[in-house]
Amino acid sequence: MSDVALAAGGAVRPVTTETRAVRRALVAAAVVFLALFLVLPLAAVFAEAFRAGLAGYLAAIREPDALAAIRLTLLVAAIACPANLVFGLAAAWAVAKFEFRGKSLLVTLIDLPFSISPVISGLVYVLLFGAQGLLGPWLKAHGIEIIFAVPGIVLATIFVTLPFVARELIPLMQEQGSGDEEAALSLGAGGWKVFFLVTLPNVKWALLYGVLLCNARAMGEFGAVSVVSGHIRSLTNTMPLQVEILYNEYNFAAAFAVASLLAGLALVTLVLKSVLEWRYGHALSAAGRH
Amino acid sequence: MSNVVRTRCALALGFALAVSLPSSALADRVLLNVSYDPTRELYRDVNAAFQESWKAKTGESVTIRMSHGGSGKQARSVIDGLAADVVTLALEADIDAIAKASGKIPAGWRSRLPKNSSPYVSTIVFLVRKGNPKGIHDWGDLVKDGIEVITPNPKTSGGARWNYLAAWAWAEGAFGGDGQKVRQYVAELFRHVPILDTGARGSTTTFAQRGLGDVLLAWENEAFLALAEFGEDRFEIVVPSVSVRAEPPVALVDGNVDANGTRDLAEAYLAFLYSPEAQKLVAHHYYRPTDPAAADPDDLKRFPDVKLVPIDDPLFGGWAKAQPMHFGDGGTFDQLYRPAN
Amino acid sequence: MTSALGLPLRRPSVLPGFGLALGFTLVYLGLVVLVPLAALVLKTAGLGWAGFWALATDPRTLSALRLSFGTALAAAAINLVFGLLVAWVLVRYDFPGRRLVDAMIDLPFALPTAVAGIALASLYAPNGPIGALAAMAGLRIAFTPLGIVVALTFVSLPFVVRTIQPVLEEIDRELEEAAATLGAGRLATLRRVILPTLVPAMLTGFALALARAVGEYGSVIFIAGNIPYVSEIAPLLIVIRLEEFHYQAATALACDMLAVSFALLLAINLVQAWSRGRFGHV
Numbered sequence: 001m002s003d004v005a006l007a008a009g010g011a012v013r014p015v016t017t018e019t020r021a022v023r024r025a026l027v028a029a030a031v032v033f034l035a036l037f038l039v040l041p042l043a044a045v046f047a048e049a050f051r052a053g054l055a056g057y058l059a060a061i062r063e064p065d066a067l068a069a070i071r072l073t074l075l076v077a078a079i080a081c082p083a084n085l086v087f088g089l090a091a092a093w094a095v096a097k098f099e100f101r102g103k104s105l106l107v108t109l110i111d112l113p114f115s116i117s118p119v120i121s122g123l124v125y126v127l128l129f130g131a132q133g134l135l136g137p138w139l140k141a142h143g144i145e146i147i148f149a150v151p152g153i154v155l156a157t158i159f160v161t162l163p164f165v166a167r168e169l170i171p172l173m174q175e176q177g178s179g180d181e182e183a184a185l186s187l188g189a190g191g192w193k194v195f196f197l198v199t200l201p202n203v204k205w206a207l208l209y210g211v212l213l214c215n216a217r218a219m220g221e222f223g224a225v226s227v228v229s230g231h232i233r234s235l236t237n238t239m240p241l242q243v244e245i246l247y248n249e250y251n252f253a254a255a256f257a258v259a260s261l262l263a264g265l266a267l268v269t270l271v272l273k274s275v276l277e278w279r280y281g282h283a284l285s286a287a288g289r290h
Numbered sequence: 291m292s293n294v295v296r297t298r299c300a301l302a303l304g305f306a307l308a309v310s311l312p313s314s315a316l317a318d319r320v321l322l323n324v325s326y327d328p329t330r331e332l333y334r335d336v337n338a339a340f341q342e343s344w345k346a347k348t349g350e351s352v353t354i355r356m357s358h359g360g361s362g363k364q365a366r367s368v369i370d371g372l373a374a375d376v377v378t379l380a381l382e383a384d385i386d387a388i389a390k391a392s393g394k395i396p397a398g399w400r401s402r403l404p405k406n407s408s409p410y411v412s413t414i415v416f417l418v419r420k421g422n423p424k425g426i427h428d429w430g431d432l433v434k435d436g437i438e439v440i441t442p443n444p445k446t447s448g449g450a451r452w453n454y455l456a457a458w459a460w461a462e463g464a465f466g467g468d469g470q471k472v473r474q475y476v477a478e479l480f481r482h483v484p485i486l487d488t489g490a491r492g493s494t495t496t497f498a499q500r501g502l503g504d505v506l507l508a509w510e511n512e513a514f515l516a517l518a519e520f521g522e523d524r525f526e527i528v529v530p531s532v533s534v535r536a537e538p539p540v541a542l543v544d545g546n547v548d549a550n551g552t553r554d555l556a557e558a559y560l561a562f563l564y565s566p567e568a569q570k571l572v573a574h575h576y577y578r579p580t581d582p583a584a585a586d587p588d589d590l591k592r593f594p595d596v597k598l599v600p601i602d603d604p605l606f607g608g609w610a611k612a613q614p615m616h617f618g619d620g621g622t623f624d625q626l627y628r629p630a631n
Numbered sequence: 632m633t634s635a636l637g638l639p640l641r642r643p644s645v646l647p648g649f650g651l652a653l654g655f656t657l658v659y660l661g662l663v664v665l666v667p668l669a670a671l672v673l674k675t676a677g678l679g680w681a682g683f684w685a686l687a688t689d690p691r692t693l694s695a696l697r698l699s700f701g702t703a704l705a706a707a708a709i710n711l712v713f714g715l716l717v718a719w720v721l722v723r724y725d726f727p728g729r730r731l732v733d734a735m736i737d738l739p740f741a742l743p744t745a746v747a748g749i750a751l752a753s754l755y756a757p758n759g760p761i762g763a764l765a766a767m768a769g770l771r772i773a774f775t776p777l778g779i780v781v782a783l784t785f786v787s788l789p790f791v792v793r794t795i796q797p798v799l800e801e802i803d804r805e806l807e808e809a810a811a812t813l814g815a816g817r818l819a820t821l822r823r824v825i826l827p828t829l830v831p832a833m834l835t836g837f838a839l840a841l842a843r844a845v846g847e848y849g850s851v852i853f854i855a856g857n858i859p860y861v862s863e864i865a866p867l868l869i870v871i872r873l874e875e876f877h878y879q880a881a882t883a884l885a886c887d888m889l890a891v892s893f894a895l896l897l898a899i900n901l902v903q904a905w906s907r908g909r910f911g912h913v
Contacts, residue, residue, distance in 0.1 A: 018817060023724050030720040031732065033713045037785050038738050040761070041750035048753070087659045094652040099642035104900045108893065109660055111900070112668075115839075115892040117846030117866040118744075120885045123873070124667035127674050127882070131371030131392060134670050140371070148372040159663055174907075178646055191647035213740055220743030222849040223866075230372040231357045232322060240743040240849075245358070247749060248491040249330055250519045252499070259746040266741030274734040362874035369876070387876050443857060445871045485774045485856045488870070501758040502774065619877055627859040628690070 045263045048256035060246075060254035061261065068234035069242035069258070072150070076238060077218040080157040084214050085207070088165025093199070095166075096173030097181070107170070114163045121159050122227025125152055148230030153238065156224040161214045168210030169203055176202055205276050212276075216269045220262050318353040321555050324374035326361040326448055326538070327491050328512050332575040333378070339571060340562045344555070352555060360489045361448030368392065368543065375547050375556040378540040380448025382406075382601070383613040385541050394545025408537035409563035410577035413598055414449075414456040416528040417497065417506040417513045424504045428530045429460040432505060433478045440503035441483055442493045444616075444623050448538075449490040451617055453507040455606060456534040458616075459599040463532055477626040498525065509536070514576035514592065535598035668889065675882040686883040691859060692868065696887065699865040702776055703844035706783035707791075710840045711833060714791025721792075722799040736792050739785055744849030751782055752854040774856035779864065782851045783844040790843060791836035798832040831906035835899050842895045846888060 017023070050057055060066060091110055095103060113121065127133050129146040139146060146152045180202065184194045200207075222240040229236045237245065239262055246255035325333060337354040345351055357364065357372070361380035368374045369391045379385055382400065389395040400407050418426050424437055432439050442450040457479055458472060465471035485502060487493040490512055497506040498520045505528075508516070513527050540560055547553040562568055566584030573585035578593055599605060606612040616622045641649070675683060686692065720726075721733050739747065755762045755773040765772050772778050802825060810820040848866040856862035863871075865888055872881035 017723065026716060027720050027724055027726050030713070030717045034717065034732060034735060036761070037781075037788060038735050040754055041747055041785065042738065042742070044750040044754055045746060048750075087656065090652045090655040090659070093648060094656050097646050098644055098649050098653075100649075100653075101641070104897065104904050106656070106660075107900045108897045109664065110656075111896045112893060113664060115842030115846060115896055117848055117869070117885075117888055119848045119866045119869050120671070120846070120888065123869070123881065123885060124671045126370050127878075128667050128670040129371075132369060132878075134673070136371060145373075147370060148367065155663070159667070162660075162663060178644070181646055185645060185647075194646075195648070213737070216741035220741065220746070222743055222745040226849075230367050231359050232372075233356050233358075235355060240745050243743070243749075244745055247495070248327060248358075248489070250491075250495070250516075255749070259743070259749070262743050262746060266738055269741045270734040270737055273737065274730060360874065362876075363870075366873055366876060391876060443871070446874050483858070486858055488852060488857065488867075496774075500752065500756040500773070502756065617875075619875060619880070624691075 042263060042267075045256055045259050048252060049260035051256075052253035056253055057257045057260075060251075060257035063254070065234045065237070065245075066242055066254075066258055069237045069239045070261070072153070072237065073219050073239040075150070076154050076157050077215050079154050080161055080218045081211055081215050083158055084161055084165050085211055087162065088167075088169055088210060089207070091166040092169035092173050092203075093195070095170050096176075097178050110166050111163050113159050113161075114167075118160060118221065118223025119227060121224040122156050125156055125159075125228050147228050148232070148236060150236065152228040153225050153236060156228045157218050157221055160221050160224050161218045164214035164217060165207065165210035168206045168213070172203055172206045173199075209273055209276050212269050212273055216266055219265060318351050319552060319555060320353045320355055320550075321375045321552055321559060322355045322357065322373060323376050323378055323559070324357045324364050324368055324372060325378040326364060326380040327358055327489050328449070328509055328515070329378065329538075330356070330358055331515065332511075332572065332577065335571045335575070336563065336568050339567055340559055343562065343565075343567065344558065354559075360446050362446055368394075373546050373550065374543050375550060375552050376540060376542055376560055378538070380536075380538050381451060381613075382537070382539050382609040383451075383617075384448065385539055386609065386613075388541075388543070392545065394543050395541055396544065399541045400539065402542070403540065403560060404564060405580045406537055407539040407541060408580065409540060409560075409568070410538070410572040410579055412510045412536045412538065412577050413533045413596065414452050414507060414530075414536065415510045415513050415533065415594075415596075416530060417494075417508050417516060417525050418504065418528050420524055420526055422526060422528060426505050426528055429457055429479075429532070430464065432457075433475065433482060437482055437505065438484050438503040439479065439482045439505055439507065440485060440487075440493050440497045441507040442490050443486040443488055446488040447490055447493075449509050449512070449536075450493075450507075452509070452534050452536040454616065454623065455601070455612065456507075456530075456532070456599075459534055459603075459605060460530065460532045462605055473622065473626070476622070480626050510578070510593070511576035529594045529596050532597050532599065535600040537601065671882055671885055671889065674878065675886045678879050678883060682879070683883050683886075686880050687887055689880075691863075692865075692880075692884055692887075694860045695863050695865040695868040695884075698776065698779070698861075698863065699845050699888075700891075702779040702783055702864070703787075703841050703847075705780045706787055706844045707837050707840040709780070709784050710787055710791045711837050714788070714836060714840075715795060715829070715833065718792045718795040718799055722796060736789050739788050744786060744847065745853070747785055748782060748850030748853035751785060751850065752778075755781055755854065773854050774862070776855075776862050778854040778856065779851055779862065782854050783847055786847050786850055787840035787844040790840040791833070794832045794836035794839065795829060798829060802828060831902055834902055838895055838899045838902075842892055842899075845895075846892065 018026070052060070095107060126147055128135055129139060129152065130136050131140065146155070180198050181194050184198045189197070220240055222244070225238055226241060229238070229241055231237060231241060231245070239258055243255050243259045243262070246258060323333060323337075333356055337356070341352060341354065357367070357374070359367075361384050364377070364379060365384035365387050368377060368388050377385060377388065385395065385399065389397055389399060416426060418424070425431065426437070431437065441453045444450040444454045454476070457476055461472040461475040465475065485496055487496055490509060493506060494508060494512060494516050497503050498516055506513070517525055517527065540563060542556050542560060547556045564581065566581065569579040569581045569584035570586060572579045573582070573589040576592070579585045582590055601612060602608050614621060678686065717736070721729060752773055753759050755765070755778060757763065757766045757771065757773070759773070762773055772781060806824055807820050810824050815823065846866060848864075851864055852867055855864060855867070857867060865884060869881045869884050872884065
């Protein structure tokens with residue numbers, strides 16, 4: 001690059017970039033846009049959360065209903081994430097390593113929960129498992145509670161977060177091709193061995209990133225969970241629902257305190273993700289070069 | 291064993307755990323009260339009092355769980371299977387809907403408890419900014435130029451339906467029963483509404499916290515609570531010449547209490563709402579008690595005298611008639627919003 | 632290379648596990664997504680075609696759908712422009728805090744939508760810091776359709792950036808150098824060399840942002856105003872129909888939206904399959 005710049009004559013900028021003024025203006029425009037839409041809302045959450053001081057903040061979080069909501073949220077994420085992890089791996093293996101008819105359709109179906117309104121995601125489970133739903137009478141006869149209980153919340157969360165892991169893995173595995181796996185097979189390794197020793201290490205960072213995003217969304221889902229939860233205090237309220245409840249009790253500081261936990265989680269996710277990207281970038285370029 | 295299989299086992303275990311959690315975690319008998327938005331503070335106190343009284347009477351400790359939300363949404367949850375032992379909602383029509391759609395409540399539920407099954411009543415008043423800068427004194431002032439009115443959506447909020455009916459009741463009197471003018475007035479009123487929140491609490495926040503609108507149509511109890519929460523120096527209550535007698539009803543959900551084995555508890559709970567002890571709490575939380583003798587006279591003094599039109603007045607003809615006529619699909623409320631064509 | 636029509640059911644491969652992986656994928660997808668969605672379609676089918684058509688073309692339904700799509704299109708367009716800008720700045724320029732900015736992009740993925748809605752409402756309301764500024768300019772943002780655009784811009788912000796970024800990173804700078812040595816100005820190089828290679832990614836990002844924004848509920852209801860025919864979005868109308876105990880109207884609208892989501896996503900995936908075949912990348 002610099003050769004070209006030199007050839008073009010001394011102090012002139014490289015031909016593949018813009019003048020300094022343009023660069024600065026573009027960076028400034030991007031930063032202002034992001035500040036308006038991303039940074040300020042985040043700052044507002046934390047500012048409101050600490051309005052009642054640190055003591056008020058801690059009291060809001062230690063409140064029994066808030067603790068119950070945190071526990072439930074963790075439980076839901078702990079079930080939804082591994083489930084979607086296994087699904088993501090299976091789906092990515094099928095989609096990325098094989099050519100078959102209807103693949104675009106399959107990928108579209110995997111993406112679907114992503115763009116379905118969360119209200120609809122909750123509604124479909126009510127239609128299926130609710131007392132007036134298709135399976136409602138059968139479930140009631142067998143004493144199984146799904147809607148307005150933990151299983152319903154878990155299901156709605158799994159639905160909403162289903163694409164995250166698969167969506168991270170599919171493009172990467174497509175790009176990597178199956179050369180490594182084929183080589184390992186020709187050397188006599190079995191299928192599972194190839195999967196665990198070749199494929200998994202190749203995609204581990206992307207996998208982790210997918211799980212992180214899945215986790216963040218699982219903990220933060222509001223619309224779908226709101227439809228199936230029943231809002232029973234300290235029983236079926238997740239953290240986002242607890243935020244809504246506190247907000248509706250004019251307890252704004254406490255609402256934002258719980259919200260700030262979720263925002264903090266989002267931030268931790270982002271930091272972890274950046275770290276991963278840094279490492280995974282290296283891993284990727286190393287894999288590309290060998 | 292492969293990792294996949296192991297993960298699946300863990301998953302199954304997780305599910306089993308999740309399913310069994312609610313039943314095994316608590317030894318106490320549990321009563322679930324599914325209620326509407328503004329009653330959070332009231333039932334917090336009433337539940338504590340009931341638990342104490344039940345314990346004193348029977349020696350049994352019970353857990354009372356609450357679920358709050360918009361009245362219509364709560365009714366729908368119960369229809370869809372939320373295992374409420376008792377429902378304490380904003381509107382008779384919502385309990386009627388449960389009775390009709392789920393069959394878990396008998397049709398004649400309203401006569402099972404005293405006072406039309408309403409242990410407390412309330413009404414609709416105006417909340418305005420301090421000093422009443424826009425000079426709002428009665429319903430007619432709401433449709434003056436430049437006035438912005440905040441109310442929740444009657445489709446999703448029980449309180450908002452009472453707001454709507456109160457406006458209707460005033461207009462009937464003011465225009466001497468001229469149906470055309472009454473409709474025009476109510477339509478004009480909703481043209482002055484810039485935001486329709488989905489619930490009463492959302493509207494109060496819009497008005498008080500976001501600073502929007504000149505007047506909030508609110509439950510009397512919500513207006514008093516807003517004064518207490520947001521500061522008496524910022525708002526004041528204006529009482530219109532006419533309003534509705536809002537009767538939030540309570541009912542036992544027979545289909546659920548029999549399945550849960552909580553009938554005795556639920557019946558005692560509902561009866562307790564009429565007890566002097568609960569009535570005192572009711573007045574304290576700015577609801578009008580149906581047994582004023584039990585209330586603290588100082589609490590009673592806060593309620594202004596106002597002409598209250600009940601829902602059973604021939605004007606409305608009871609909820610069975612008013613609900614489909616005004617709030618059903620294609621009812622008067624929908625007609626008001628239909629764009630002229 | 633992925634022309635779907637000429638392909639046999641499955642192209643032979645030496646790798647094992649196709650049956651297991653695809654089987655598990657289909658069963659899981661079927662149980663979690665397809666069966667519940669089938670319940671939705673089944674419930675709607677109970678209406679019959681005439682009933683469905685009457686509900687689907689009800690003026691209020693149409694106006695809610697128009698609003699949802701209009702605001703989602705606006706938000707996706709804003710994100711297309713600024714997403715391209717942000718991706719360009721992040722990939723091409725080095726500036727202090729670049730890594731931090733890069734990390735922030737995913738915030739809307741991770742921040743709960745209800746929290747975002749409340750925070751945005753408090754900022755953009757007439758008595759909030761940004762809303763006050765806008766009010767001085769005679770502009771009302773929160774509680775108007777403009778507020779909906781703000782919320783949707785927030786939730787769909789990462790999509791365009793994250794789809795353009797990797798493509799931009801891979802663009803060979805030698806192409807630009809070649810263009811420059813052939814005498815093309817910088818602007819011409821950008822327009823004729825770089826932009827065309829970005830088009831599939833831009834399309835994908837735009838469509839993803841659109842698909843995500845159309846269905847958004849949690850963040851919008853706090854900032855929308857929710858006035859029928861003016862600022863009432865389709866998902867809110869679904870909720871309102873449910874609360875009228877009018878299930879079939881709710882499911883009819885849900886089916887409308889589902890069909891649109893599906894069509895959008897299918898289009899995206901076909902564009903991607905096509906561009907993979909043509910450019911070798913997404």
